[in-house]
Amino acid sequence: SAEVEGVPVAALERHAELTELVEEANWRYYVLDAPTVSDAQYDTWMGELRKLEEENPTLRTPDSPTQKVGAPISSEFAPVAHLQRMESLDNAFNADDLASWQARAERLAERDPGPYLCELKIDGLAVSLLYEKGRLVRGATRGDGRVGDDVTANVRTIANIPHRLTGDDVPDLVEVRGEVYIPVADFGKLNEQLVEAGKAPFANPRNSAAGSLRQKDPRITAQRPLRMIVHGVGKWEGAAAPRTQSEVYDRLRELGLPVSDLYRVVDDLDGINGFIEFYREHRHDPAYEIDGVVVKVDRIEIQRNLGSTSRAPRWAIAYKYPPEEVNTKLLDIQVGV
Numbered sequence: 576s577a578e579v580e581g582v583p584v585a586a587l588e589r590h591a592e593l594t595e596l597v598e599e600a601n602w603r604y605y606v607l608d609a610p611t612v613s614d615a616q617y618d619t620w621m622g623e624l625r626k627l628e629e630e631n632p633t634l635r636t637p638d639s640p641t642q643k644v645g646a647p648i649s650s651e652f653a654p655v656a657h658l659q660r661m662e663s664l665d666n667a668f669n670a671d672d673l674a675s676w677q678a679r680a681e682r683l684a685e686r687d688p689g690p691y692l693c694e695l696k697i698d699g700l701a702v703s704l705l706y707e708k709g710r711l712v713r714g715a716t717r718g719d720g721r722v723g724d725d726v727t728a729n730v731r732t733i734a735n736i737p738h739r740l741t742g743d744d745v746p747d748l749v750e751v752r753g754e755v756y757i758p759v760a761d762f763g764k765l766n767e768q769l770v771e772a773g774k775a776p777f778a779n780p781r782n783s784a785a786g787s788l789r790q791k792d793p794r795i796t797a798q799r800p801l802r803m804i805v806h807g808v809g810k811w812e813g814a815a816a817p818r819t820q821s822e823v824y825d826r827l828r829e830l831g832l833p834v835s836d837l838y839r840v841v842d843d844l845d846g847i848n849g850f851i852e853f854y855r856e857h858r859h860d861p862a863y864e865i866d867g868v869v870v871k872v873d874r875i876e877i878q879r880n881l882g883s884t885s886r887a888p889r890w891a892i893a894y895k896y897p898p899e900e901v902n903t904k905l906l907d908i909q910v911g912v
């Protein structure tokens with residue numbers, strides 16, 4: 576069959592087609608906050624892209640969607656450069672994927688990378704908060720990981736985000752990363768209000784959070800039941816640096832930031848799988864939607880050794896649960912996928 580520089584024409588064409596579909600979906604999801612395909616459909620496209628690139632490595636160029644984070648930001652907000660890059664996460668869909676991730680980390684770290692911190696993957700939108708001398712000076716979306724949208728006025732309206740940090744050891748400067756979300760219980764009410772006002776309802780809680788945070792008028796954001804849970808740090812200066820991920824959470828809690836209690840430090844793959852199975856059964860217990868579990872190497876020193884690819888840390892992985900039938904089917908039917 577026909578080839579261009581060793582790549583079958585059929586693969587080239589499918590790669591171009593998938594790239595276009597994914598880029599269009601990214602724009603609708605990240606910029607317009609209004610996706611028209613389900614996450615499951617999106618993940619299938621990305622899986623096919625990755626497979627094509629594994630078979631034909633020359634297709635894996637730096638501008639492929641598989642090598643990038645998010646999408647370029649819109650011009651509606653001022654751009655903000657993150658001091659430290661905001662990353663995405665690689666995905667695991669089953670126990671084998673998870674075991675390969677662990678084996679790779681062990682090989683690269685040249686030691687057992689355990690223990691691991693297991694926590695919930697909150698289906699919200701990624702936000703970075705910058706505190707200088709303990710004062711909240713900036714809030715930004717992830718954007719493409721390097722530059723995000725300035726949403727400072729909007730994050731200031733979120734009830735559980737402190738404007739000042741507390742405690743004895745406040746860093747001179749800290750970038751705090753987390754998810755902004757709308758609790759499931761409030762999502763239905765918000766959609767009812769929107770429909771009553773003659774406006775379009777949101778497709779799911781994640782989009783309602785993104786759409787509510789990225790409002791030009793912060794007074795509208797202030798009326799939305801947004802909350803944040805923090806799960807990491809970027810740049811950190813002028814205070815004792817934590818040595819483990821769990822210590823990061825203890826420190827963030829002392830600073831007055833909203834940290835989840837639903838995490839657990841485990842020794843090995845068995846422990847990780849136990850956590851994953853527990854929350855498969857208790858997926859709806861938390862007040863927010865989750866789409867999986869995030870597993871992080873607990874020791875910061877090993878995190879540093881493992882480092883990151885162009886888009887995600889090697890020391891963490893997102894285990895994704897299968898999508899919930901009802902919502903995704905509805906969305907796919909609406910758009911005729």
Ligand code: NAD
Pocket residue numbers: 600601603604605610611612613614615617618644645662663664666694695696697698699700701702717753754806807869893
């Ligand atoms: P991701 O959602 O797979 O994971 C990365 C993100 O998880 C991080 O940026 C982080 O903010 C977040 N996160 C949540 N809880 C966390 C925790 N406890 N610790 C660390 N991080 C946590 O990747 P992504 O790059 O944000 O988005 C890709 C996904 O978004 C796709 O797999 C798809 O589900 C969805 N998407 C859908 C469409 C669509 O059209 N439906 C389009 C684009 C993206």
